[in-house]
Amino acid sequence: MSNLHNFLVEHAMFPFPQPTEGGPSTGTTDISLFEVPKLDREWKAKYAVRDNMLVQKLCNTLQNILGDTILSADAENQLLSRFSPRIDRILLSTGVLKALGDCLWECDMKLVVKTEQVADRGSSRIDYNLKVDDEDGGLVELPWNGIKLTWTCGQSLVPRMLTKAALYLGLRQMEWLFITCHNYWIVCHLVKNDHHPFLAYSPMISINGSSAPFRALLGAILSVTKKVPVEPTKFDPNMDLDTIDEGEDQGPCSHHHTGQRKAESGLMVTSSSQNSPESSQVWIHLYPFLNNMLALPQCAKSGNRRLWLTHFVGSGSTGNVWQCHFDGSIDFFIAKVVDVLCLADTDKQQRLHDEFNIYLTLESRQPHDCIAPHCYGAFEGNGVAILILDLCDGILNGWGELNDSERLQLYKMVWDLHRIGISHGDLEPRNIARTREHRLCLIDFSESKGSKICSELQTFQKFLWKQQPL
Structure with missing residues (x-):
């Protein structure tokens, strides 16, 4: 039987993949500007510091934690298969x-x-969140296609990547993040x-012929779960970390920003607390x-056009x-927010x-107390x-909450919707709301399509009166 630490030093290496090998990223995203104000002050890093010994410090911590831990023969054979060259095409998702x-x-x-862990009340995702015995151990982000990074002075990619890393960690209140490019x-x-607080x-550390990357990852996880500090x-x-750059490219949504817009018709929005300092x-x-004519x-007309997002209600397929x-x-009103952070x-x-x-x-067609909540416009930037x-008073939890009168009211509402050539596309209790005037209305038209003839009405009728006398 061998010592676990010594075994890892000798064998914890993975094949050096080509940039096009390995599984795709599970879909990380940039940080939404609505997430930035959610950072607690003690988790908001303002500076980035390069530590050339950070990997070695983690390896030393791992050695101190493992000590003389013995590895059984069966476990040794199983671990050897984990570091086998046969797993090169699923290197990170399976091997590591x-x-x-x-x-x-x-x-x-x-x-x-x-x-695909999403930050609380946010949109950004991280590829893998590692938990050990219900304790957050670390995060792993996997850029796709073996992104080549060069640490050239003044290169914009480096501070942008580190800013993103600091925000990922701060939003999730975690200490360690491993950014992998398959080969580095x-x-x-x-x-x-x-x-x-600083990052x-x-x-960059190469995985070519080195067990240090894996030992550093294991050392980071064990340092958190075992509460063993790493050499500071x-x-x-x-390097300053700037979380907001007013001159930054507006990204994929910019192609909608065409035509003349009047400054006075704009809007400002924030998810910051009103109790926070203005700075x-x-x-x-x-x-x-x-096409917004609403x-x-x-x-909003009598004061500044500033909108405060005060309470996170929930998330759906659109936003x-x-x-x-x-x-x-x-x-109070409701704002449906879509973050356009990447091409997807x-x-x-x-x-x-x-x-x-x-x-x-x-x-343009309905009485204001019918079919859907009143809409006050749509904005972007x-x-x-x-x-x-x-704002509605709440949504249905099930069809059983409706009395006979409400079933008829709801059926007529959907019939009126179809009469003007629209099908809802997702008629479920979660998309039926009660207004403050004690009426029913339809919400969430993200699946709607223009359709004059469809089976939706017949299907909806069966749901409404299932096991109910007609």
């Missing part, structure tokens, strides 16, 4: 994570791997210094959709839903545009699009 699980099992610990790894450590980062990094503010509030400037409520109010007003999010943006078109049609609606 299964090897981690086996090593932790030898230490009487259980590894749980969660994919970079280790990031969020140091909770009493005076100035320590390693140089000396603070030296050699720390993050405001996003928005402008109406080009008026904001009177409370996040917030309760909100305008500056100086106590009247443009489909969500288009769906919000299509949903707004449905509301425009309804506003800087990677964000929002739809503003009347």
Whole structure:
């Protein structure tokens, strides 16, 4: 039987993949500007410090933790298969994570791997969140296609990547993030210094013929779960982390920003707390959709056009839903928010545009107390699009909550919707709301399509009166 640490030093190496090998990333995204104000002060790093010894410090910590832990013969054979060259095409998703699980099992610990973890009340995702015995162990982000990073002075990619790493960690209140490019790894450590939290980062480390990357990852996880401190990094503010860049490219949504827009018709929105200092509030400037002819409520006309997102309601396939109010007003509304952070999010943006078109049609044809909540317009800018609606009193939990009169009212509502050529597309209790006037209405038209003839009405009738006398 051999010593576990010595075994890892000799064998914890993976094949050096080509840039096109390995599984694709599970879909990480950039940080939404609405997430930045959610950072607790003690988790918000303002500086990045390069620590050339960070990987070695983790390896030393691992050695101290493992000590003389013995590896059984059966476990040795199993771990050898984890580091086999046969797994090169699923290198990160299978090899590293299964090897981690086996090593932790030898230490009487259980590894749980969660994919596509979204930050609380946010949109950004991380590829893998590693939990050991229900304790957050670390994060792993896997850029696709073996991104080549060169640490050239002044290169914009480096500070942008580190800023993103610091925000990922701060939003999830975690210490370690491993950024992998298949053939190179970079280790990031969020140091909770009493005076100035900062991000320590390693140089790129090659996995070619080296067991150091894997040992560093295992060392980071065990340092958290075993509460063993890693040798500290000396603070030296050699790189500022700027979380907001007003001159940054507005990304995939910018192709919608065409035509003439009047400054006075714009809107400012934030998810910052009203109790926070004005200097720390993050405001996003928005402008109406080009076909937006709807008026904001009177409370927005009488004061500044500033919208506060005050309470996170939930999220859906298109975006996040917030309760909100305008500056100086106590009247609450609903804002449906879509973050356009990468090319894949443009489909969500288009769906919000299509949903707004449905509301425009309804506003032009329906009485205001019928079918859907009143809509106050749609706005976009800087990677964000929002739809503003009347606030409802709640949604149905099931069809059984409806009395006979309400079933008839709801059926007529859907019939009226079809009569003007629109099918809802997702008639479920979660999309039926009660208004503050004690009526029913339909919400969430993100799946709606123009259709004059469809079976939706017949199917809906069966749901409404299932096991009910007609």
